Each structure stands twice: as C-alpha cells, then as structure tokens.
Amino acid sequence: MTLFGYRVPMMASLLVWCLIWEIIGRAHLVFLLPPLSEVLAAAVHLVQTASWQNATITTLRAFVMGMALSILFGVPLGILMGRVKIADDLLGMWVNIFSSAPLSALVPVLMILFGFGERTIVAAVFLFAIWIIVLDTRAGVRHISPSLVEMARSYGASRRALYTKVILLAALPEILAGIRLGLIRGVKGVVIGQLLVAIVGYGALFETFSRNFRMAEFWALTIILFAFALLVAQLIEQAEAKVEYYAGAR
Amino acid sequence: MRATVLRNGPSPVSASADSIVEVRGVSKYYGSVEALRSIDLDFPRGKLTSLLGPSGCGKTTLLKIIAGLITADAGTIAIDGKYVSTPGPERAFVFQDFALMPWATVLRNVAFGLELRGMDKTKRENIARHYIDEVGLAGFGDKYPHELSGGMRQRVGLARALSVDADVLLLDEPFSAVDEQNRRKFQEDLIRLRTNQNKTFIFVTHSIEEAVYISDRIVLLSPRPGRVSQVIEPQIDRSVDPERIHRDKHYLDTVEEIWQGLKQYVE
Numbered sequence: 151m152t153l154f155g156y157r158v159p160m161m162a163s164l165l166v167w168c169l170i171w172e173i174i175g176r177a178h179l180v181f182l183l184p185p186l187s188e189v190l191a192a193a194v195h196l197v198q199t200a201s202w203q204n205a206t207i208t209t210l211r212a213f214v215m216g217m218a219l220s221i222l223f224g225v226p227l228g229i230l231m232g233r234v235k236i237a238d239d240l241l242g243m244w245v246n247i248f249s250s251a252p253l254s255a256l257v258p259v260l261m262i263l264f265g266f267g268e269r270t271i272v273a274a275v276f277l278f279a280i281w282i283i284v285l286d287t288r289a290g291v292r293h294i295s296p297s298l299v300e301m302a303r304s305y306g307a308s309r310r311a312l313y314t315k316v317i318l319l320a321a322l323p324e325i326l327a328g329i330r331l332g333l334i335r336g337v338k339g340v341v342i343g344q345l346l347v348a349i350v351g352y353g354a355l356f357e358t359f360s361r362n363f364r365m366a367e368f369w370a371l372t373i374i375l376f377a378f379a380l381l382v383a384q385l386i387e388q389a390e391a392k393v394e395y396y397a398g399a400r
Numbered sequence: 401m402r403a404t405v406l407r408n409g410p411s412p413v414s415a416s417a418d419s420i421v422e423v424r425g426v427s428k429y430y431g432s433v434e435a436l437r438s439i440d441l442d443f444p445r446g447k448l449t450s451l452l453g454p455s456g457c458g459k460t461t462l463l464k465i466i467a468g469l470i471t472a473d474a475g476t477i478a479i480d481g482k483y484v485s486t487p488g489p490e491r492a493f494v495f496q497d498f499a500l501m502p503w504a505t506v507l508r509n510v511a512f513g514l515e516l517r518g519m520d521k522t523k524r525e526n527i528a529r530h531y532i533d534e535v536g537l538a539g540f541g542d543k544y545p546h547e548l549s550g551g552m553r554q555r556v557g558l559a560r561a562l563s564v565d566a567d568v569l570l571l572d573e574p575f576s577a578v579d580e581q582n583r584r585k586f587q588e589d590l591i592r593l594r595t596n597q598n599k600t601f602i603f604v605t606h607s608i609e610e611a612v613y614i615s616d617r618i619v620l621l622s623p624r625p626g627r628v629s630q631v632i633e634p635q636i637d638r639s640v641d642p643e644r645i646h647r648d649k650h651y652l653d654t655v656e657e658i659w660q661g662l663k664q665y666v667e
C-alpha cells in the first residue's frame with residue numbers, strides 16, 4: 151500500500167485502520183460501532199465466559215467434523231475423477247456447479263434434512279468445503295506425469311501401492327492447496343450454518359448479542375472468527391510450503 | 401571390423417541361437433494411426449541392441465510393448481520363451497524424463513523397485529547403495545532429485561533399474577535430456593556396465609553416432625507405420641580408448657552407411 155508516495159507497511163496500515171475505527175467509535179458516528187478499545191476489552195472478557203467456551207467447543211467440533219468428512223470424501227472423489235474418465239464426465243459438471251454456486255441458499259434445505267442442530271452445521275461445513283478439495287485434487291492427479299505412473303507399473307506396483315505410494319503423494323501439493331481453500335470455505339460454512347440455525351454455538355451467541363444490542367461483544371466475536379480463519383489458512387500454507395519444497399522441480 | 405548388414409527389407413528374422421526377447425508380428429494402432437506394422441525381432445542375450453529411426457516411427461511404442469506398459473493389437477512378446485503382456489520382474493525400464501519421485505531421496509528412489517516387491521528396508525537400501533555407487537553417485541543417497549543435474553537424475557533412474565536385477569533393461573532415449581559432456585561419460589559407463597553386468601540392453605535413440613558407438617546391434621525402423629528396415633551389427637572394438645573409437649574408420653563408415661539408409665526418410 152502507498153500513501154502520498156510513501157510505502158506503508160502492512161502492520162502500519164492495519165494500525166491506521168484501527169485508529170480510524172477507534173475515532174469513529176468514540177465519536178458515536180455509527181450507531182452499531184463501539185470504539186475498538188471497547189471491543190477488545192469485550193473480547194478479553196468474552197473468552198473467559200463459560201458460554202463462549204462452550205460455544206467455541208461446539209463450533210470447533212462441528213467444523214472439525216465437517217472438514218474431516220469433506221477431506222475423507224473429497225480427496226478420493228478427486229482422485230477418482232482425475233483417473234477415471236467416466237467418473238469425470240459424470241461428476242465434473244456437478245462439482246463445478248457446486249463449487250461456484252451460492253451455497254448459503256442451500257443451508258435451509260440442510261435444516262430440513264438434518265434438523266435444527268449440530269448435524270446441520272456439520273453438513274454446512276461439508277457442503278462448503280468439499281467441492282474445492284475435489285477440484286484441486288483432480289487437477290493435481292491430472293498433473294502427474296504419466297511416466298511416474300508407468301514407472302510404478304513397470305516395477306510391479308499393486309493398485310494399492312500405485313495409489314498410496316505414488317499418486318497420492320505426487321498430487322499432494324495440489325491436494326493441500328485444495329484443503330487450505332476448503333478450510334476457508336468451511337469457516338464460511340460453519341458461520342453461515344450457525345447464523346441460520348441460530349441456536350447452536352456462535353450462532354446462538356451472535357443472536358443473543360445482536361438481539362440485545364451488545365455490539366462490543368458482537369464485534370469481538372467477529373474478530374475472533376476472522377483471526378481463527380486466518381490462523382487456519384496460515385498453518386496450512388506453512389505445511390504446503392514444506393511439501394512444495396520436496397516436490398521441487400516437477 | 402566391417403559392419404555386417406544382416407538383412408534388408410521386412411522379411412522375418414531367423415531366430416538366433418540365444419535370444420532373450422522375441423517379438424513376433426507385433427502391430428499397434430492408436431485410433432486410426434498405424435504406429436507399428438508386424439514387427440519381428442530377436443534380441444540376443446547379453447547384448448546391447450539399439451532401436452533407431454526417425455521421430456514418430458514407433459520406437460517408444462515398441463519398447464513399451466516389450467515392457468508390458470502398452471498392449472499390442474496383434475502379435476506376441478516372449479521373454480526367455482515365456483509369453484508376457486504385462487510388466488514383470490525380468491524387465492526394467494529407464495525413462496526418458498527419469499520418472500523419479502520428487503518427494504523421495506535418491507536412496508528411496510533407487511530402492512523403490514525393491515520396496516514395491518516387499519523387500520525389507522535394510523536389505524533393499526544396502527542393494528540400492530551398491531548401485532548408487534556403481535553409477536557414480538556415491539554420497540548422493542540423501543539428496544532429493546531436484547538437487548541433482550539432469551545427468552545425475554538419469555543415473556538415479558539407471559541405478560533403480562539395475563537394483564531390481566532384471567535380465568533385460570529397456571532404455572527410452574535415456575540421454576536426450578542430458579547435456580553433451582554427461583552424455584559421452586554416460587555412454588562410456590553404459591558400455592562398461594554392459595560388460596560387467598551381463599544384462600541385455602534394449603536402447604532407443606535417434607542419434608546414429610550414439611547407436612553405432614554403444615550398440616552390438618542396431619535395428620533401423622522405417623517411418624510410420626514402423627517396420628524393421630535393416631539390422632546392422634557394427635562390430636566395433638570397444639576395448640580401446642573411447643576417443644579413438646570416435647575417429648575409427650569403421651565407426652565413421654558405419655555411421656555414414658546408416659545415414660545413407662535413413663536419409664531418404666528425412667527428405
């Protein structure tokens with residue numbers, strides 16, 4: 151970012167925005183925006199309450215379960231589509247539609263299918279996260295040099311060995327990239343799911359805070375969510391960098 | 401040391417006394433493209449045979465059919481008298497683009513053929529280390545492929561093929577991605593290996609000089625559809641200094657003779 155011809159580092163620009171937020175909040179310019187300092191204080195208080203801790207456990211549990219399911223189904227499905235033409239022809243169109251469709255519209259359908267509870271949240275995470283994992287895994291498998299597969303075959307690899315020792319590892323960089331994007335989408339899924347269901351985890355908290363105009367806590371919770379999403383993405387990116395290093399010159 | 405032209409034209413080859421690989425009536429179509437037309441060939445045991453021919457004449461296709469990686473539309477492949485149609489432990493393939501696993505060390509790559517056969521780790525790594533030394537990569541076992549030059553990577557591919565102790569080594573233009581100096585060195589190593597290892601080599605190349613320099617036998621293929629057009633035995637004395645071979649009259653004459661045969665296809 152540049153300002154009046156000066157390069158402004160990331161942290162500095164973040165500080166500027168924090169300052170603007172603080173000033174707007176103090177001036178009571180925007181009705182629903184308390185000053186940042188108040189929000190941060192609320193965040194510190196919030197993380198000590200039992201209701202936040204319980205909501206976090208519920209949310210994390212749904213998120214982890216949804217992600218685990220989407221990786222468990224997404225990676226094999228992507229590999230299948232990358233390797234078998236019929237599967238690709240049959241499923242390709244649908245996976246593409248789902249990966250770019252506004253999935254929030256489908257969450258109410260999930261509620262009808264899975265009820266007003268945690269299962270719907272898990273399903274929402276799954277629905278949001280799986281498609282990009284499938285697509286990236288497929289792309290990764292397509293990317294594998296045919297001679298690597300021929301090499302495994304010529305040295306007598308069983309089908310199982312071919313997939314576990316060669317194909318899965320050769321496509322790993324793309325699979326991890328898919329999982330990283332999937333995680334970010336999964337965070338979206340858990341938030342939207344909880345907001346719509348509104349009686350589980352953070353959704354219930356958001357509902358309480360906004361209904362009672364407890365805006366400082368409302369924003370504190372939002373910041374916590376953002377930070378969590380960024381942290382998750384960062385961790386995966388680090389793992390990816392390591393894999394990319396070994397993948398080296400492909 | 402006169403090169404012997406065994407035959408001209410696509411008449412069937414008489415089975416030689418001791419041939420380890422027998423190709424009979426092999427044909428291959430890719431859709432409507434006829435890549436190979438009824439190939440009959442015998443590969444003598446313990447010799448290095450080159451497949452030489454213009455680009456696209458089906459050299460790779462034939463080699464992969466022998467490897468069992470591609471199925472022929474007609475004809476048979478026999479190894480030691482046994483018909484084969486899939487890869488087997490008596491054959492090992494060296495790939496043009498090396499086909500190394502980038503996530504694995506040189507040691508693991510070289511041992512991979514043995515790993516797939518279920519040999520236990522210490523045993524296979526000892527064997528792999530032996531062949532890493534053999535191809536001149538001693539000390540590089542812990543490196544990753546991207547840390548090596550093209551020539552070194554191909555040595556890894558060669559060591560992997562040697563490790564599984566196959567009788568027949570199939571090499572598809574193994575030096576095409578290797579620079580000229582390394583190529584020379586590699587050719588000399590290959591000649592040495594062939595004498596030491598008592599294995600049968602089938603070697604695809606499109607370099608006439610390379611074929612004449614390293615081969616006991618050269619099979620010339622005609623352009624698509626690939627057929628056997630000539631079999632030549634260069635009979636070059638390789639015990640002398642490599643530099644002298646490259647200046648040897650018979651070597652140069654043989655190169656010229658093959659070039660005359662191939663020239664018609666280029667124009």
Ligand SMILES: Nc1ncnc2c1ncn2[C@@H]1O[C@H](COP(=O)(O)OP(=O)(O)OP(=O)(O)O)[C@@H](O)[C@H]1O
Nearest residue numbers: 430433435454455456457458459460461462606624
């Ligand atoms: N998978 C494939 N699908 C369709 N056509 C193919 C396929 N593989 C090879 N061909 C065609 O078959 C012919 C023989 O191919 P092949 O790769 O065996 O030739 P080559 O002699 O090895 O050529 P080069 O010297 O360029 O490596 C070529 O004309 C090629 O275009």
Ligand SMILES: [Mg+2]
Nearest residue numbers: 459460461572
């Ligand atoms: Mg070829």
